[in-house]
Amino acid sequence: MIPDLVANILIGLVAALHGYFLVLEMFLWTKPAGRGAFGLTREFAEETKALAANQGLYNGFLAAGLVWGLVDDDLAFKVFFLGCVIVAGLYGAATVSRKILFIQALPAALALGAVLLAR
Numbered sequence: 001m002i003p004d005l006v007a008n009i010l011i012g013l014v015a016a017l018h019g020y021f022l023v024l025e026m027f028l029w030t031k032p033a034g035r036g037a038f039g040l041t042r043e044f045a046e047e048t049k050a051l052a053a054n055q056g057l058y059n060g061f062l063a064a065g066l067v068w069g070l071v072d073d074d075l076a077f078k079v080f081f082l083g084c085v086i087v088a089g090l091y092g093a094a095t096v097s098r099k100i101l102f103i104q105a106l107p108a109a110l111a112l113g114a115v116l117l118a119r
Contacts, residue, residue: 002117010111011066011078014085017107018063025056062088075119082112 028034029052030045045052062085069077089105 002114004118007078007111007114007118008070010107010114011070011082014082014108014111015063015066015070017104018059018066018085021059022056022063025052025059027056029053029056075115078115079112082108082115086112 024034024037028037029040029049030042034040034052035042035045040048062081065077065081065084068074069081085108086105089100089103089108092104093099093101
C-alpha cells in the first residue's frame with residue numbers, strides 16, 4: 001500500500017508542473033524561454049499570445065484545484081482534478097504533440113494511481 005505522503009507529493013509535483021505551464025503560457029510565451037519550450041517562432045508567439053494566456057489560465061485552475069485537494073485532504077478534489085489533467089494530456093497528445101502524454105498525462109496518472117492505492 002502506498003502512503004498518503006507519497007500520493008500527496010506526486011499531486012504536488014503535478015500541481016507545480018501546471019503552475020509552471022501557467023507561467024510559460026501567460027507570461028513567457030513571447031520570451032525566449034517560452035518560445036524555446038514550445039518551439040515557436042517570434043511571429044507565431046506574438047500572433048497567439050492571447051490564446052496561450054487563456055490556456056495558461058486553465059492550467060492555473062488545474063493547479064489550484066490540486067492544491068485545494070491537498071490543503072483540504074479532499075479525495076474527490078484530488079481524483080477529479082487529476083482526472084481533468086489526464087484527459088487534457090490525452091487530448092493534447094492526440095491533437096498537438098505525443099510528448100504531452102509523458103509531460104502531462106503520465107505524471108497525473110501516476111499520482112492518481114498513488115491516491116487510489118493510498119485509500
